[in-house]
Amino acid sequence: MGITIKDVAKAANVAPSTVSRVIADHPRISLDTKKRVRKAMKELGYHPNVNARSLANRSTQALGIVMKSSADKALQNPFFPEVLRGISAVAHELDYSLYISTGETEEEVYEGVQRMVYGNRVDGIILLYSRVDDNVINFLLEKDFPFVLVGKPCEHIDRITHVDNDNVNASIDITNELINQGHERIAFIGGDTDLVVTQDRMRGYEMALEKAGLPVREDYQIHKEFLKSGGREAVHQLFQLEEPPTGLVIVDDLMSIGVVTMLEENGISVPDDVSIVSFNNLYISEITRPSLTTVDIQIYNLGNQAAKCLIEKVNNQDEPAKRIIVPYELVRRQSSQHVSLNGASTS
Structure with missing residues (x-):
C-alpha cells in the first residue's frame, strides 16, 4: 500500500488537513510547518496526485511564461534562460509546471495569451517584457487574470505587480x-x-x-x-x-x-x-x-521574485499589487x- 496523506501527517505531527494545505501552498500555513511537512513528504517518498488536486480546486498547477518574440530569437539571449532558471526554482519547489508562450509578431503573442486564459491552461502568467500600449496587459487587466510583470508597467503602475530594477x-x-x-x-x-x-x-x-x-x-x-x-x-x-x-x-x-x-x-x-x-x-x-x-x-532574482509574487496572487486573488525593486551593482x-x-x- 502506498504512502498516504495520513502517513505524512503522522510523521510531521500535524493534521491531514494541514498536509493538504501545505501541498496547496496555503498562505496561512507558517513557513516552519511547510518545511516540516515537506521534509516528511520527501523522507517518506510521498508524491501528491497533482491531477486530482487540480480537478478538486480547479487549478492547473501551471504558470504561463510569455516572451515578446519567438523562442528562436529570445533564447539566443542568455537573459531568458537565466530568468527562467529563477522562475523554475520556485515553480519546482511548489509543484508548478511551466507553460511557455512566444510569437513571431505582437498579434501571435496576444493570441497565445488568449489561448492560455480562455483554455484554462495556466493559473497565472509572468510577462518577461514591458511594452508601451500592450494589448496583452490590457487584456489580462480586463479579465482580472493573475499576472506579474518583469519590468516596469508603462501605465496602470498601481494595479500591476511588477519586479524590476531602477x-x-x-x-x-x-x-x-x-x-x-x-x-x-x-x-x-x-x-x-x-x-x-x-x-x-x-x-x-x-x-x-x-x-x-x-x-x-x-x-x-x-x-x-x-x-x-x-x-x-x-x-x-x-x-x-x-x-x-x-x-x-x-x-x-x-x-x-x-x-x-x-x-x-x-x-x-x-x-x-x-x-x-x-x-x-x-x-x-x-x-x-x-x-x-x-x-x-540580478536576472535570476528577477525571475525568482516574479514567480513568488505570482503564486501569492494565484492563492489569494485579493493580494494587493506590489512593486519589487531588485538592486543592481556596477x-x-x-x-x-x-x-x-x-x-x-x-x-
Missing part, C-alpha cells in the same frame, strides 16, 4: 562611469524604443550627459534588437560619422559582444580606441575578451578605461 539610476551610474573616465563623445545603443526598459535606460543616459554639460546627440542614439547582430549593425552607423564616439553605453551584453566583434573587424580596439559599458552581467560578460564593464541586474572589468587628450582611451 533602470534610470542604473543607466545614470553606468554612463557616469564613462564620463568620469574623461569621455565626452558617448553614444547609446538600445533595443526597441517601445520597450519600457529601453526608454528608462536611454533616459538615464541622457540625464547623465545633461548633468555633465555634454551634448545629447541624436546621431549618437541607435536602436536595434537585443541580439548580437543588432550590435554589429549599430557599429556600421556610428563609426561612419565624421566624429565617431569614444565611449558606448549599450543596453544589453549580447549586443555588446556584437559591437566588440564588429569593431575588431574594422581595426578598432576595445578599450584602447573605444570604451564600452553595458547591462545585465550575463555569464558571457566575464569570459568575452575584453571582459565587459556592466550592470549586474561590475568593473576591462572594456572601459580613461580617454586621453587626443580622444583615444588610455590605461
